[in-house]
Amino acid sequence: MSFLSDPVGAILGSALDGISLRQRVIADNIANVDTPHYRASSVDFETNLRSAIGSGATSAGELTLAPTLAATDTPVGANDNNVDLRKETLAAVQSQFQYQMITRATSDRFDLIKTVAAS
Secondary structure (H helix, E strand, O other): OHHHOOHHHHHHHHHHHHHHHHHHHHHHHHHOOOOOOOOOEEEEOHHHHHHHHHHOOOOHHHOOOOOEEEEOOOOOOOOOOOOOHHHHHHHHHHHHHHHHHHHHHHHHHHHHHHHHHHO
């Protein structure tokens, strides 16, 4: 898709991928809140995103925006599980807002492309 072949499109696409992965990981964490010995995970894509933007990459091929998955350092509870339901719920809400912002930016970008193409 040509929309993703430029740096802005690649960044928007990678941000959506990162947020989607984060939402899946949060859902897994919440689903395992009572699973003994379960260790919660978190997703970071913003660090690579900032680095790619700061590098001044000029083509989508130069951007490497893979999200990273890491275990959280939340303290372990009585069942040797470290899922903090309040923390995960807040992360889910924040992730939803991020997703809405990025999909809005993507939609606005498509509208701009349509406007230019119609001219």
